[in-house]
Amino acid sequence: MPARWSKLLLFRDRAASSLQQNFKQRKLRAKNRAHAKHARRHGFFLPRHECAASCPVRSPSLVDFGFVGCDPKGFRDVITEDSQVRPDLEASRALHRQANDPRAPVPACLRRCRSPAAPQKPGRIRTLSGSGDDYCRIADKLDTENYNVIVISPRNYFLFTPLLPSCTTGLIEHRSIMEPVRAILQHKKAAVKFYEAEASSIDPERKVVMITDNSEVKGATSQTEIPYDMLVIGVGAENATFGIPGVRENSCFLKEINDAQSIRKKIMDCVETAAFKGQTNEEIDRLLHMVVVGGGPTGVEFAGELQDFFEDDIKRLVPDIADRFKVTLIEALPNVLPSFSKQLIEYTENTFKEEKIDILTKTMVKNVTDTTVEAVGTNPDGSKKTIVIPYGLLVWATGNAVRPIIKELISKIPAQKDSRRGLAVNEYLVVQGTRDIWAIGDCAVAGYAPTAQVAGQEGSFLARLFNNMAKTEELESKVRELSSNLNVKPGNSAEAAREIEACERQLRRIKDVKPFHYTHQGSLAYIGSEKAVADVSWWNGNIASGGSLTFLFWRSAYLSMCFSTRNRLLVIIDWLKSKAFGRDVSRE
Incomplete structure (x- = not known):
């Protein structure tokens, strides 16, 4: 083979190798940009590191004594009178660095990750409790991609109570109106943690819910605490006897x-x-x-x-x-x-x-x-x-009485001292005297009859409210990104300004939250x-x-x-x- 041909073939192989390497680098950069865009949109990052990838950090989380999650910045001021709480974004920033730099060290908070839905720290938890119609509506309509959800309920099924009288005579079998909690939660977009336990106490100062395992089979641990950032209470009421003997x-x-x-x-x-x-x-x-x-x-x-x-x-x-x-x-x-x-x-x-x-x-x-x-x-x-x-x-079948856990919580909130029939709530179902606790259903005093229809609409309202909170965080993040790009790339100022204005209009619509109204x-x-x-x-x-x-x-x-x-x-x-x-x- 002539020498010049060998040189040409060698040059061709080197050029092809260089093109292939450049293509891989461009593909890797595009993938990193897609990860970052996905993170900005959904509130979590998907780094390539094996340990980090096994533990996506999503914005909030929910617990059924309630649901658990991080409060999107600025939105809570619409529905409470207290100042806003800024979430800790250090873990997200670390994940962002990891997603864009494969040589970056693995964040310490990810080295022992086991559950993809586990809350990272107490400040990232939102909680909801109960397994009635109100709780079912929240669990069904809440966008779990935006929240780490933990469900706590004393029973592992939903019960359709309007048909309960038919079960007493055998017209309907009781299992026909029961739906397993896990069967509904498995269809959610993101993982949801469920604990079958009874909430025995709520500490609004420490922001924890004490739960107790109420099953017949007891393990080594039968009592623990669940921290929360926001707490939604839907424990219902017990039967009222009016103090009548017997x-x-x-x-x-x-x-x-x-x-x-x-x-x-x-x-x-x-x-x-x-x-x-x-x-x-x-x-x-x-x-x-x-x-x-x-x-x-x-x-x-x-x-x-x-x-x-x-x-x-x-x-x-x-x-x-x-x-x-x-x-x-x-x-x-x-x-x-x-x-x-x-x-x-x-x-x-x-x-x-x-x-x-x-x-x-x-x-x-x-x-x-x-x-x-x-x-x-x-x-x-x-x-x-x-x-x-x-x-x-x-x-x-004569009415409802306040459950002991609600009585205990009322005694811990000075603004609730005059409430006798349950937790008094404002027009956004926030418990009066608090800024991070909601109450729905029979345990709440909202000015409506304690019916399943009211409880269901309250649950749907809170699901929409929480979903709007997540949208608010996403839009505010997008506005900040566009504003920073506007300073870096002045040539696209007109287009960026229009997009910022559109996002701000959408933010105003979302933040214009209407109070709960029962229909x-x-x-x-x-x-x-x-x-x-x-x-x-x-x-x-x-x-x-x-x-x-x-x-x-x-x-x-x-x-x-x-x-x-x-x-x-x-x-x-x-x-x-x-x-x-x-x-x-x-x-x-």
Whole structure:
């Protein structure tokens, strides 16, 4: 081969190698720029180092006693009166250096990273607690890419409580209205940490929540602290007994799935005991007398479900004692369903009379024993009378009381000293006297009725609020970047100025946060015999409806409110199964 050819080939190989190396360098720089752009947009960096890459640091985090996260700068001033808190950005800056310089040392805060969703330090934590409708709406709608989320709840499932009365008679199986928390959280864009534990104490000074493992199996550690930056409380309320003797010891409540299972078991206990050979007529009448205290939607729906159960199934399966069954509804107010229109109240009371359900209005329970209810009623002339009602089952559905953890927190906040029904909140659901605690649902006093509908809208409002906080941080970071580029590259000043102005307009829109406003969408209640009542808001008025068609609307509405397609399918199957084969009367 001629010498000049060898030189040409060598020159070609060197040129190709140089071009390939330049191409790799350009590709690496483009990748680094993409990492930096992704970091500015989403609040975290993706460095190439193996340890650092295994632990992305996202802006905030959430905990379900609450959700946990860093507060975007400047946004909190819109909803609280205190000064803003600037987040610690040192870890993010270190990651930025690592992303753009592969020779940079690994930051110390990343050398022992294990969980990609773990909060880096107490100042980066936001917390939410509960597993009701309010909590579910936040967990479902919150953008977890912007927050490190930790969920703390005493139960590892969501419960659709509007259909809980149907579980007491076997019309619906309890697992059909339960949705595992982890099944919902696994579909979030970013990892979410969940702890099944009960929040036992809140320290607003140290910004920590004390949690306790409430499972039957105990490990070496059963109590720990969760730090937070922002705390969202949605623990609900407990049953109110109004200090009446014997209520808590002798009655059943209807708030949790365990309550529904207990009621179902006791109904069958009463039926089987009443059918026992040699039972006296007086004892049979007592055992088959079911008393419901509370004329709200829960009490009315349970009374209707109970009457259906005996008419459709018990009469067929136990005909000897079927005619002795009786349901009595006790209400302290002048009528049942006080939140409904007068027309629907009258329709409900007339339907109950047709179903032979006794209604005792203007009657207050004074004492409860294991076999009788002592009450004081009001006669039409205004005089009082004492009533003694024997019963086999007593279900108490009369209102809410403040949980001990909320009472303890109220005592720690001077501005809450006059609050007796829960945590008083402002129009943005911030607990009065604090700047980093929110409260929603039955544990909050926001001026609305303690219903699932209110709690759900409050949860959706806070999810939007937190998402706006993250957008604010992203836009402010973009404005700072554009401003710095404007000084470095004056040639693009016109275009950069227009982009800055657009970002500032968007920031003003996001920061113009409207206070929480509840929109009443209507009230529904099942009243038995495949009939329901609905008081639905329409334009500037309400539409009142009752009957069999309303019953179909009631079922459709509740079906659409279920948490998942799985829940909807299981509920439909339970309805069809009960219609075809009757309710399951076996005792668990």
